[in-house]
Amino acid sequence: MADVTHGTLEPLSAGGIDDVELYHPKSWITKYVFSQDAKVIAIQYSMVALAIGLVALVLSWLMRMQLAFPGLLSFIDADHYYQLITMHGMIMVIYLLTALFLGGFGNYLIPLMLGARDMVFPYVNMLSFWIYFLAVLVLVGGFFVPGGPTGAGWTLYPPQAILANTPGQQWGIIVLLVSLMLFIIGFTMGGLNYVVTVLQGRCRGMTLMRMPLTIWGIFTATIMALLAFPALFVGAVMMLLDRLIGTSFFMPAIAAMGEQLPYKGGSPILFQHLFWFFGHPEVYIVALPAFGIVSDLISTHARKNIFGYRMMVWALVAIGALSFVVWAHHMYVSGMHPSFGFFFATTTLIIAIPTAIKVYNWVLTLWRGDIHFTPPMLFALGFIVTFVNGGLTGLFLGNVVVDVPLSDTMFVVAHFHMVMGVAPILVVFGAIYHWYPKVTGRMLDDALAKLHFSVTFLGAYLIFFPMHYIGLMGVPRRYHEMGEMAFVPPSTATLNAFITIVALIVGAAQLVFLFNLVWSVRHGRPAGGNPWRATTLEWQTPQTPPAHGNWGQTLPVVYRWAYDYSVPGAAQDFLPQNQPPDPRTA
Amino acid sequence: MIVIVIFMVIMAALAGWWLSGQGLATKPWLVVGVIGDSGSARSSPRRIAKVGLGAFLVVAGSLFSLLVSAYAMRMGMPDWGSLPMPTVLWFSTGLLLLSSIVLHTTVIAARRDELDAVRSGLLATVATSLAFLACQVLAWRELAASGYFSAANPASAFFYLVTALHGLHMLGGLVVLNRTAVTAFALAGTSPPQALARLRLSVELCTSYWHFLLLVWLVLFSLLMRWTDDLIEICRGLLS
Numbered sequence: 001m002a003d004v005t006h007g008t009l010e011p012l013s014a015g016g017i018d019d020v021e022l023y024h025p026k027s028w029i030t031k032y033v034f035s036q037d038a039k040v041i042a043i044q045y046s047m048v049a050l051a052i053g054l055v056a057l058v059l060s061w062l063m064r065m066q067l068a069f070p071g072l073l074s075f076i077d078a079d080h081y082y083q084l085i086t087m088h089g090m091i092m093v094i095y096l097l098t099a100l101f102l103g104g105f106g107n108y109l110i111p112l113m114l115g116a117r118d119m120v121f122p123y124v125n126m127l128s129f130w131i132y133f134l135a136v137l138v139l140v141g142g143f144f145v146p147g148g149p150t151g152a153g154w155t156l157y158p159p160q161a162i163l164a165n166t167p168g169q170q171w172g173i174i175v176l177l178v179s180l181m182l183f184i185i186g187f188t189m190g191g192l193n194y195v196v197t198v199l200q201g202r203c204r205g206m207t208l209m210r211m212p213l214t215i216w217g218i219f220t221a222t223i224m225a226l227l228a229f230p231a232l233f234v235g236a237v238m239m240l241l242d243r244l245i246g247t248s249f250f251m252p253a254i255a256a257m258g259e260q261l262p263y264k265g266g267s268p269i270l271f272q273h274l275f276w277f278f279g280h281p282e283v284y285i286v287a288l289p290a291f292g293i294v295s296d297l298i299s300t301h302a303r304k305n306i307f308g309y310r311m312m313v314w315a316l317v318a319i320g321a322l323s324f325v326v327w328a329h330h331m332y333v334s335g336m337h338p339s340f341g342f343f344f345a346t347t348t349l350i351i352a353i354p355t356a357i358k359v360y361n362w363v364l365t366l367w368r369g370d371i372h373f374t375p376p377m378l379f380a381l382g383f384i385v386t387f388v389n390g391g392l393t394g395l396f397l398g399n400v401v402v403d404v405p406l407s408d409t410m411f412v413v414a415h416f417h418m419v420m421g422v423a424p425i426l427v428v429f430g431a432i433y434h435w436y437p438k439v440t441g442r443m444l445d446d447a448l449a450k451l452h453f454s455v456t457f458l459g460a461y462l463i464f465f466p467m468h469y470i471g472l473m474g475v476p477r478r479y480h481e482m483g484e485m486a487f488v489p490p491s492t493a494t495l496n497a498f499i500t501i502v503a504l505i506v507g508a509a510q511l512v513f514l515f516n517l518v519w520s521v522r523h524g525r526p527a528g529g530n531p532w533r534a535t536t537l538e539w540q541t542p543q544t545p546p547a548h549g550n551w552g553q554t555l556p557v558v559y560r561w562a563y564d565y566s567v568p569g570a571a572q573d574f575l576p577q578n579q580p581p582d583p584r585t586a
Numbered sequence: 587m588i589v590i591v592i593f594m595v596i597m598a599a600l601a602g603w604w605l606s607g608q609g610l611a612t613k614p615w616l617v618v619g620v621i622g623d624s625g626s627a628r629s630s631p632r633r634i635a636k637v638g639l640g641a642f643l644v645v646a647g648s649l650f651s652l653l654v655s656a657y658a659m660r661m662g663m664p665d666w667g668s669l670p671m672p673t674v675l676w677f678s679t680g681l682l683l684l685s686s687i688v689l690h691t692t693v694i695a696a697r698r699d700e701l702d703a704v705r706s707g708l709l710a711t712v713a714t715s716l717a718f719l720a721c722q723v724l725a726w727r728e729l730a731a732s733g734y735f736s737a738a739n740p741a742s743a744f745f746y747l748v749t750a751l752h753g754l755h756m757l758g759g760l761v762v763l764n765r766t767a768v769t770a771f772a773l774a775g776t777s778p779p780q781a782l783a784r785l786r787l788s789v790e791l792c793t794s795y796w797h798f799l800l801l802v803w804l805v806l807f808s809l810l811m812r813w814t815d816d817l818i819e820i821c822r823g824l825l826s
């Protein structure tokens with residue numbers, strides 16, 4: 001394609017190019033360690049995120065062991081169970097998914113898909129990664145401080161988060177709060193880069209409405225994160241002060257172990273507001289990039305243009321905006337005014353509309369498509385099924401009357417693992433199978449990929465589907481063991497054992513994936529520049545993997561939208577975005 | 587939380603207004619070819635820097651709106667007692683106002699390439715800003731001396747928190763302002779035009795940032811002085 005476009009490129013591109021001063025790495029250290037190249041930073045982000053994600057996976061095994069075979073692993077007492085839950089939840093949501101989608105995929109894809117040479121503030125971008133890395137180190141440090149990490153639950157609700165009987169009250173909570181603050185600072189640096197690059201770094205011809213949906217998803221999610229993370233930051237600072245110097249921002253007058261504590265008058269509800277003002281958008285910060293990526297995977301691997309592109313964009317923006325006015329649906333049981341409950345239930349249910357539109361559009365894109373069951377497509381399909389499933393139970397929980405009895409049961413755990421655990425993780429896998437050839441120049445092994453998919457997808461279903469039932473039976477979440485409870489039928493114990501065994505198998509299947517990642521770097525089938533015959537710009541780079549500066553001498557020029565698949569009358573079944581119009585028909 | 591909701595609504599309105607100019611209703615699949623001046627053809631390093639600062643200010647704005655929200659909520663709790671506000675806060679407000687005005691004139695000088703005026707303007711801003719911070723510290727000490735430096739008093743805890751966060755933002759700005767001043771002294775009228783343009787840009791960015799700091803401070807100040815109590819009462823009344 002490069003030579004086809006060349007003739008028309010020159011006269012058009014003369015204006016907008018090379019006022020960008022690109023930084024040039026001089027040594028090995030600045031090239032691979034303290035690199036300012038978004039592609040290297042992306043890989044650094046992804047590797048750290050996956051590594052810490054593995055830790056969270058191991059933690060989930062330990063929890064499952066305890067739930068299924070209480071007492072078998074004797075070192076897991078109630079305190080340790082709380083610590084496991086807390087670290088697992090926190091790591092999965094923030095340090096794995098947020099960092100991976102925005103820091104990893106965002107860094108790699110934004111400049112390449114938009115035809116830019118790099119992010120607009122490369123130095124700040126580099127700082128962003130290193131601060132994130134520091135945040136992860138501090139987080140891991142929490143495992144080694146006296147008393148261990150905090151066991152306050154990933155929601156960190158005061159007052160119990162800083163009361164003496166909560167595990168990790170001495171050091172763990174402090175370490176975690178500091179780590180979160182670092183994470184937020186680092187993320188803000190990266191996030192400003194992603195947003196401004198999308199706004200200002202697009203190549204010629206790349207209008208907003210020609211951007212691939214992946215970019216729309218990452219862009220919207222980044223804006224949300226930039227606006228929502230400050231809430232967590234404020235909450236963390238104030239809680240840190242409550243813990244360290246005894247202020248009463250959140251701490252009410254309270255007696256612990258028969259002693260009146262010096263706190264008085266603080267408001268735990270205030271923390272809940274701050275936390276969920278961040279926490280709810282956080283769900284969509286993880287979901288929107290996944291939505292975007294899935295749209296592109298489906299379109300590419302079904303050789304069809306995405307159905308309702310404009311609606312997809314509007315829906316992303318609408319979800320982003322709406323998700324800032326629903327936070328209190330996490331607080332139905334905190335004793336709020338009923339008319340508030342009504343307001344927040346309504347907005348919550350309204351969000352279901354754009355979300356449902358997206359699902360319909362994915363399905364309609366698949367309809368009569370030329371579906372290739374490649375690993376990315378398999379994972380995308382797995383995502384749709386899982387997401388619909390989790391979304392439906394979400395509609396249940398969005399209603400105050402239904403939520404009140406189900407709140408804090410395993411039903412909720414099953415619900416959110418479906419929507420924001422399994423579904424985004426499936427997209428992460430799909431995306432890695434999709435873009436790995438561009439990153440390394442080699443394909444991942446197909447047979448291993450399909451094995452990985454089958455075990456992960458079926459296994460995840462077998463883990464979380466029965467969990468709904470356990471929840472309906474009334475098993476509460478965050479309980480380290482049930483003991484003899486009359487209302488819990490014995491069937492739940494059998495199911496719990498079953499779930500745990502599947503969870504161990506699913507975890508082990510990830511080793512296949514890791515092996516594939518490492519092995520294929522050297523031994524994979526060479527991929528060529530555009531193995532999926534995709535239209536978007538990242539597949540049209542002159543070199544694979546893309547060299548420093550991405551585009552060689554001249555920046556690409558975009559002539560069409562991102563979804564010209566199977567265009568009637570075209571010579572091939574896809575038209576890259578930078579392919580000029582055919583002079584005969586134009 | 588009403589303050590942050592209002593902030594978000596304003597941001598959403600701005601975003602909506604901007605998006606409405608972006609052709610979100612066009613049908614991209616019908617149009618082939620390079621459309622107008624789209625993409626980065628418009629963007630220069632200057633524009634990028636300005637958009638970057640704007641984005642940062644939105645984030646900082648969100649942070650301070652959340653603080654104000656938390657303040658307003660906590661204020662409603664029964665144990666809230668008011669603080670005697672140190673008079674020195676009036677001086678700091680004046681100083682911040684002054685530094686903002688001085689920077690504003692400095693920008694005008696920079697646009698005319700009057701290097702001397704730029705230098706003295708920057709120096710004056712550094713001086714007034716440092717004086718502002720000093721006044722804030724004085725206010726802290728005055729409160730502490732009259733026995734209000736106690737974690738048990740929520741009003742004073744908020745006072746220290748809010749002023750400290752604002753001060754930290756100003757310290758960050760001062761680092762950049764100092765670097766700008768250093769460049770201003772290193773340059774001469776005969777320096778290459780790009781260098782002068784870069785200086786002008788730095789001054790402009792600093793000015794926007796200082797205006798932002800002033801705006802935030804005015805909001806915080808009126809909150810601390812309890813001028814906004816009635817307003818907060820009304821909002822609370824609306825909600826319950």
Ligand code: HEM
Nearest residue numbers: 060063085089092093153154155413420421477478479503
């Ligand atoms: C094989 C994969 C996984 C397994 C087996 C698993 C298992 C568990 C278990 C057993 C709990 C504790 C339930 C309780 O007693 O309350 C839990 C909590 C949680 N998990 Fe997972 N999980 C997995 C993956 C994920 C992923 C990918 C996410 C990412 C969003 C995630 C997010 C959470 C959160 C937020 C909590 C709540 C923590 C809390 O209550 O504070 N999990 N998980």
Ligand SMILES: [Cu+2]
Nearest residue numbers: 280283329330
């Ligand atoms: Cu929510």
